[in-house]
Amino acid sequence: MSQTLLLSDLHLSKHTPDFNHILQDNLSKWAIEYDALYLLGDIFDIWLGDDIVEEYAANIIDALQNFSKQKPLYFMHGNRDFLIGQHFLKLAGATLLEDPHLTKIYDQFYILSHGDLLCTDDIEYQKFRTKTRSTKWQNNILKKPKWYRKILAKSIRNFSSIKGKTRQQIKISDATEIGIQELKNRFAKFPEADIIHGHTHRPQIHMETFNLKQAAYPFSLYVLPDWRPNICGGLSINEDNQVKYINFKKISVEKM
Numbered sequence: 001m002s003q004t005l006l007l008s009d010l011h012l013s014k015h016t017p018d019f020n021h022i023l024q025d026n027l028s029k030w031a032i033e034y035d036a037l038y039l040l041g042d043i044f045d046i047w048l049g050d051d052i053v054e055e056y057a058a059n060i061i062d063a064l065q066n067f068s069k070q071k072p073l074y075f076m077h078g079n080r081d082f083l084i085g086q087h088f089l090k091l092a093g094a095t096l097l098e099d100p101h102l103t104k105i106y107d108q109f110y111i112l113s114h115g116d117l118l119c120t121d122d123i124e125y126q127k128f129r130t131k132t133r134s135t136k137w138q139n140n141i142l143k144k145p146k147w148y149r150k151i152l153a154k155s156i157r158n159f160s161s162i163k164g165k166t167r168q169q170i171k172i173s174d175a176t177e178i179g180i181q182e183l184k185n186r187f188a189k190f191p192e193a194d195i196i197h198g199h200t201h202r203p204q205i206h207m208e209t210f211n212l213k214q215a216a217y218p219f220s221l222y223v224l225p226d227w228r229p230n231i232c233g234g235l236s237i238n239e240d241n242q243v244k245y246i247n248f249k250k251i252s253v254e255k256m
């Protein structure tokens with residue numbers, strides 16, 4: 001049966017060799033099993049420019065390139081890897097998607113988003129996001145030396161790390177109904193479109209609860225899982241429009 005795979009929030013780095021191998025090993029299988037792969041942001045824990053590519057990242061790029069030679073690969077920026085640029089995309093063979101992006105997978109419309117846009121209660125973060133997504137700001141940063149950009153990495157991480165945050169601060173890092181309503185309004189011509197996003201690390205399938213006031217149609221909202229020990233997964237959509245969570249990491253008996 002035809003199926004498509006969507007992943008986000010892998011947060012890969014040189015400190016996650018297990019996850020890196022799971023991705024690399026699976027990519028060659030996925031090229032056979034899936035029609036396409038969507039990477040919806042924060043694939044890397046941090047990305048400071050295409051001119052700073054560590055060995056672990058080069059290996060991942062190779063595996064992505066191998067996939068994209070066989071099947072379409074789509075890529076959307078997250079709040080950690082938004083400095084991924086044209087050089088990376090070309091090497092990986094990935095097509096960049098704007099956030100948000102409306103697409104049709106088999107017979108169903110989906111609005112795809114990383115998800116940080118939806119966290120409208122986090123006003124400080126939204127200001128930071130607007131600033132750091134401007135071409136002018138990015139061009140300026142990419143001219144700075146590596147040591148400078150490594151300092152910047154700290155503030156990028158701080159905005160989305162729950163470490164040292166209060167319960168209230170953690171709460172404002174979730175998608176809000178206002179954010180979801182705004183997203184639906186942007187694609188008002190497609191009221192039946194479902195939403196798929198990541199970022200919040202709160203994997204869940206919301207259905208009836210998101211029958212919003214101004215939405216002409218009920219729709220489903222799928223939150224992608226982040227990768228953590230024993231859960232390295234994503235969402236698959238099959239040609240019958242069935243969406244399901246999948247886990248690529250076999251859970252060993254001892255750890256269950």
Ligand SMILES: [Mn+2]
Nearest residue numbers: 042078079199
């Ligand atoms: Mn994120």
